[in-house]
Structures are given as structure tokens and as C-alpha cells.
Amino acid sequence: MPDNSIADLRPRQGFQPSRLIGWVGREPMTASCVAVLLFFVLVAIFAPLIAGDPIALNPAERLTSSSESAIWGRDHLGRDVFARAVYGTRTSMLVGFSVAGLTTLFGVAIGIYAGMSRIGGAVIMRLNDAMMAIPAILLAIALASLMNAGVVTVIIAITLPEIPRMVRLVRSVVLGVREQPYVAAATSIGTSGLAMVWRHILPNTLGPVLVQATYACASAIIASAVLSFLGVGTSPEVPSWGGMMADARSYFRIHPELMAYPGALLSMLVLVVNILGDRLSDALDPRKTRRGSL
């Protein structure tokens, strides 16, 4: 009798440090992006351990450059710029990942329905078109100013205009997947309804969706900064990169570093997320997976 257990046929078993080193060597770009993203995540989680109080005012030392108590200097109210930047990572990451998650959840659910149902699909796509006709940032500003200022408000305000983009992508992918012979094969063996979506449609739609989710994450980080910059984002006492840049605007000529610190962090995080999204689209395709990838 042949051994039928699945476990011993799997090519990989557990974590092997040599594989990780080999992967870093083959894909230095992806590896460094993962490292940077990991760094940002750790900074966001351990912010209280890294930096001091981001809210405490110290008007006596306002607009001073690097000192022992504040290594990146202090802003126009005498707040610790380094601490604010560190805590701002929290806000940006929270908004970015929440928006990506919510957009994916709603976008996939609505998009798959729109792709599977002819009449429902037509109705949804017209509503979608109508929503996409409104500039996303204007819609976000309108929504944010309608509700109380806060992180939750910002997340909702950015997610809503982002969903139609995801719906449109999901629907177009679903329409393609539906025509695949394996869907016809599944129909002929009696698969239908939710089982069809769950086993065949959803798994083969997810690749492009996850890539789009990373772009949604990156653009949400920027959008939250824009909302803060315009003064409709999180409340002023919550440290955010956009808010810091808005505050720094008046002092740009004398203290450009006040804008440079949050700006550089924002660009770096968005860049890293975008590159990883690109790599993800290749890695998620089982046919394109390179031998020995992690």
C-alpha cells in the first residue's frame, strides 16, 4: 500500500533559515521592502516605548532644532517632532490597513454579486459609475465634514469612494473566470450557487484583488494625510503625518525639516506598500511561482 498521508509529500517542512537567506539573495528588493514594512509595523506597535509624549506642549522650546529631549526638534507649539512622527505611523498604518481590509471585504462581496447576476450587476454598475463620477477626495472631504472628527470617520470617508474601484475590478475578473472551462466543468458535476463562488470564483479572483488592496492601502495613507492637511481629518491632538505637514506649512521657509520628516516617512511607506503589491501579484499566481520562493 502506498503511503497516502499528505504531509510527507509536501516539498517544504517548517521554517528553514537557509531558505530565508537564499530568498533574500534572490529577491533583494522584495526582501528589503518587507523589512521596511515590518519596521514600520514595529514602530507603530511599540510607539510608546520608542518615543516620548507626542501631545505635551513645551512653548519655551518651540521651533528649536535637534536637542537631547527631542532629537528631531520641536514644532511651533513646542511638541516633540520625533514622537509625533512615531505616533503618526500608528494613524497612517491603522487607516491604510483598515481601508484596504474594508474595501476588499465590501468590494469583493458586491463585485462578485455584480459579476454573477446579470440584472443585479447592471444596477450595481450604474450606481458604481455614478459614484466614480464624484472625485474621491471631494467625496471623502464631504463625508468627513459630515461626521465627527476621528480615525473611524476618516476610515469610512476614505473607504466609501474606494469601494467602486474595487467593485469594478472584481466584476471584470469574475466575468473572465466565469467563462473558464473549469467553471463549466464544475457546473456539470452539480456545483452551483455559493459553493461555486467559494470554490471556483473567489479563489481565482483573489490575486488581482489583493494587489488592488495594497494600492488602496497606499492611497488611503495618502488620502488620510490629505484630509489631515486640509483640516478635516483626525482631530488636531491626534498626531498624524498629514496634520504635521499642515502645521509645518507656515514655517516651511525657516524650518523645512518640520515638513521633510513626515513627508519622507509617508513617501517611504507608500512606496514600500506599492512595490510589495506588485510583487504580490506575481507571487499569488500559482503558475508563475518561481521554484524555491518562500
Place this chain on the structure above:
Amino acid sequence: MSSKPYLSLDKISKTYALGREKFGGPERFLQAVDQISLDVPRGETLGLVGESGCGKSSLARLIMQLERPSSGAIAFDGVDPAGLNATELKAARQRFQMIFQDPYASLNPRMRARAIIAEALVNFRKGNAEEINRRVEELAIQVGLSSFHLDRFPHELSGGQCQRIGIARAIALSPDLIVADEPVSALDVSIQAQILNLIVRLQEEMGLTLVFISHDLSVVSHVADRVAVMYLGRIVELGKTADLFGRPAHPYTRTLLTAVPRPMPSSRGKRSRISGELPSPLNPPSGCHFRTRCSFADARCAAEVPVLRVIGGAQQAACHHAEDIQATLNQDEIETDNA
């Protein structure tokens, strides 16, 4: 042969609306399947041949209830699935299964072979997880796969192995009828023979009724009891394999047969080469669809649609000149034999 056909097609047609070519222009229709009537007795292998685009695959999708015919009726053992509700249709699907042309595209790339074969059994609750797993292992052995293949993804397997998985999936529910839509045309020649023999063996073991679609006449002659030749959505000739290949009555069948490569130069007869292009199925010729490429065509062929009629024994042809053509063919044979 049993008197009662297992699969019965009664004048089924399928028309696709293609919309207008330009704004305000006439609406265009594609007649993929045109009034096809066909009976397949239980246990028979019917070969269905024809050029690409002649409606073979559309016919397969109609039989498989993946699409509804525009008109006409299909019956399995006397039951028309068009009259069934969703639950009854799902139950009825156990009895007819399909083998697909593209072995890779017909398997979900994100499922392991084991899950692909098991899916049918899970859908119809054929036992608990352990029983289903055991049945999948049996099916794998039946189609010539080892159990380690079952834990692979389709892209980790060869085309032949993928087609074996497709076949295992098709026989998992012990169907009565299998529609094989060009099951070997995407495979290497060496693998083709293996898969063909597998299909023939399974048919004998399980007493399957088989509709075998192919554009390869040598493949069809190997497996089929009867052969139907299709041209632009219509059946132009139907008969026992030996009769049809030996004494073709329709000029299209004749040209198809002369196009089959022969290894012996001495056995190569005069080639009746087909002239012209396949006419657009959007705008087929009037009367006989084949008349634009036929050397026997006359005024009657343009005016009257030839119906499929018996021209001797079990052989039927849809040609006004079928008898004459059969006679001239025999003349040719005598001449080449004498030479």
C-alpha cells in the same frame, strides 16, 4: 442495437445574437447549431467530426445543459431536462458528464487533484470524508494515476495527467453518458493513444454511451461505432463508421477523408481538394451550405436545403446528389485498384 435511444436530439438549434455591427445596422445572428436531430442508443460511441467553427462544441454544451437550445428538444432516456427545476436538473447531471478539450483550463488551478475529483462526490454527498477519499483513490487508479499525483496542483502535472484527472472527475458519479469534446487534440501524439485507449476501456467497463467529438478522422475511426459529419451547424452525413469511411456519400465527407494523411504513397488516390474558404457562419450560403465549395453543385443546391435522408442501410446523407457521388467514388476505387 437497442431500439430506444439513450440520448435523443430533436431538431435542436442554437442561435447567438451578436448585436449590430454598426449603429442602426441590421442585427446579426450566428446559427451555431441548425436543426440537428440525432439518436444515440445506449452503449454506442457516436463520433462527431467537422472543421473548427462548425458547431461541434456548441452541440456539446447543449447536450451538457450548459446552455439552453433556442428551439428543439433534448431527451435523456425520454426525459427532457428543460422541464426540470433546478434541484431536479442538478440530480439529473449525475447521469451525463463531459471531458473537456483543454486539460489545464478545465481544472481549477487553485485546487489539488484530490479536491477536483472529490468535488462531484461532495456535491452529491456520496459518503463521509473517508469514504470519498477512498473513492477518489480508486478513481485515480482506474484512470492510471498514482496517489501521489492527487496531492499536486494542475500546473505541477503534465497535460496527459491533467486529462486523466478530468476523466476521473467525469466518471466519479458513474454517469450513463459522456460527451468528450476533443479530449485528445491538445495532447502529444504519444499521449493521445494512451488517453484514447483509456476512454475506450472505461466505456467498455462502465457501459457508457459516448459522444466523441473530434476534428481528427483517424481518432474517430478508432473509437466510434457511428459517425456524424457536421458542416456549418448541420449534420451532412451519418452512418456506421466503416460504411461512412468506406463509401462516403456526401462530397464534404469525401474531401475530409482525402485530407487524411496516408503513409503509403501508393495508396494515395486522387485528391479531391476542397476549394475556397469556409463561408462565414454569419451569412451562410442559401440551400446547401456546402455548395460554394462543392464540385457537384447545381441550381437545385442553391434553391433547396437538402435534408438528411437514408441512402442505403443505416447511412444517411444530406445531399441532393448523394447516390451519384457514391457511384463515382466506386468508379474511382476500381480505377485505382486496376492501376
